[in-house]
Amino acid sequence: MRRELLKGNLDMLLLAIVGVRSAHGYAIIEELRRRSDHALDLPEGTVYPALHRLERAGFLTSHWSSEAGRRRRIYEITRRGRAAAHAQLDDWRTFSRAVANVMKEATWAI
Amino acid sequence: MGDLIARYLDDLRSELRVVGRERERIVAEAADHLREATRALVAAGLPEPEAQVVAIDRFGAARDLADRFNRASLRATLAGLGDYLVTFVGVGLLTIGLSGLLGWGLSSSIFGKDFVSGNPPGTTISPARCADYLGFHPEAGDCYSAAVAHHYDEFVGYHLDALALGVIVLLAHLTWRRYRRRGAQGPRAHHAYVALATGSFALAASVLLPLDIWQTARNTSSGGGAFLVEGTMALVVSAAYASRSRAGAMRRELRRTDA
Numbered sequence: 282m283r284r285e286l287l288k289g290n291l292d293m294l295l296l297a298i299v300g301v302r303s304a305h306g307y308a309i310i311e312e313l314r315r316r317s318d319h320a321l322d323l324p325e326g327t328v329y330p331a332l333h334r335l336e337r338a339g340f341l342t343s344h345w346s347s348e349a350g351r352r353r354r355i356y357e358i359t360r361r362g363r364a365a366a367h368a369q370l371d372d373w374r375t376f377s378r379a380v381a382n383v384m385k386e387a388t389w390a391i
Numbered sequence: 392m393g394d395l396i397a398r399y400l401d402d403l404r405s406e407l408r409v410v411g412r413e414r415e416r417i418v419a420e421a422a423d424h425l426r427e428a429t430r431a432l433v434a435a436g437l438p439e440p441e442a443q444v445v446a447i448d449r450f451g452a453a454r455d456l457a458d459r460f461n462r463a464s465l466r467a468t469l470a471g472l473g474d475y476l477v478t479f480v481g482v483g484l485l486t487i488g489l490s491g492l493l494g495w496g497l498s499s500s501i502f503g504k505d506f507v508s509g510n511p512p513g514t515t516i517s518p519a520r521c522a523d524y525l526g527f528h529p530e531a532g533d534c535y536s537a538a539v540a541h542h543y544d545e546f547v548g549y550h551l552d553a554l555a556l557g558v559i560v561l562l563a564h565l566t567w568r569r570y571r572r573r574g575a576q577g578p579r580a581h582h583a584y585v586a587l588a589t590g591s592f593a594l595a596a597s598v599l600l601p602l603d604i605w606q607t608a609r610n611t612s613s614g615g616g617a618f619l620v621e622g623t624m625a626l627v628v629s630a631a632y633a634s635r636s637r638a639g640a641m642r643r644e645l646r647r648t649d650a
Contacts (some may be wrong), residue, residue, distance in 0.1 A: 306420055307427040325428070325453030329420055330459040337467055354420050 291331050292340075293373060294321070296358060296366035299341060305353040306332060332356055340365050393459045395443040396425045400451055404595035406457030409464045417460055460530060475584045482588070483629065484557030491550020494617060498553035500545065508542035511534055511606065546617060585636040592629035596622045 335341045340362030346355045423508035494507040516534045524537035533536035601623030606615030
């Protein structure tokens with residue numbers, strides 16, 4: 282899948298994943314890959330600036346956690362983050378329905 | 392950790408323009424990610440050196456990653472400065488406005504108008520200016536009383552304007568922040584702002600209050616009360632900021648103890 286398509290929706294996807302379960306960066310990326318059946322593949326490092334941005338915006342919080350002697354940064358969604366995820370999901374549903382309706386009649390492209 | 396990952400982390404560290412704990416956090420997260428990815432690839436059957444190459448390749452170039460963090464950090468810093476500047480201006484206007492209310496209350500209930508707008512000793516009023524004052528307040532009867540009444544109107548009017556403007560600035564800022572859904576700035580920036588605001592208002596109080604004492608000592612109805620109410624309000628706001636700073640320090644200490 283083209284990376285530009287993912288770009289504008291990365292925040293919503295990250296909130297959707299962290300909204301289910303608090304996780305560290307690597308686990309979030311693995312979950313993104315697993316849930317998208319490996320269709321959403323991006324340079325893994327780009328997820329971290331997005332996570333930091335979401336944290337600065339108050340949508341996520343994070344803390345260090347020690348697992349088997351390793352320090353990992355665990356991300357959690359905030360109430361504000363949940364509200365933002367709902368709003369973004371509504372926008373996404375409206376957009377995808379509109380695109381689907383337009384493409385439904387473009388039988389020549391199918 | 393193998394050489395490749397260590398070298399990658401060194402590159403990342405040197406490319407980052409973010410400083411202090413933030414930089415160490417970025418590097419630590421990258422290190423943890425690369426270690427985990429390498430481990431998973433080795434478990435899948437790749438030799439360690441190759442696994443490191445693949446893990447780094449998937450993670451992206453150190454310079455690209457650092458650029459993203461650097462840009463975000465600059466934007467956040469500028470936005471944070473703007474936020475604090477507007478808040479400071481709003482609180483400043485509100486303080487001026489509240490000091491006006493205090494001055495108005497004290498003047499109208501206890502001390503009279505010359506408490507905040509009395510004529511300093513040695514004031515002389517030219518005939519033209521006298522005519523102006525009496526034009527504004529013909530009921531005053533004489534030039535000096537008319538001047539006091541006029542300056543009192545100005546004192547109350549300007550301070551109430553500042554109050555209204557302060558409320559508008561702070562409400563607009565709050566609404567804009569909610570609309571943009573911007574979160575709070577980092578604790579260090581917040582701590583710096585609170586310290587700066589505490590110092591600024593304390594400085595204002597330390598200038599205004601001695602002015603009041605100096606002027607009131609010469610003549611109690613010379614208008615020195617204006618400095619008194621403004622200085623008092625600046626002191627109150629400075630104390631409020633200081634207690635916020637203290638509460639923040641206690642919270643940080645508690646968090647450290649919990650950790």
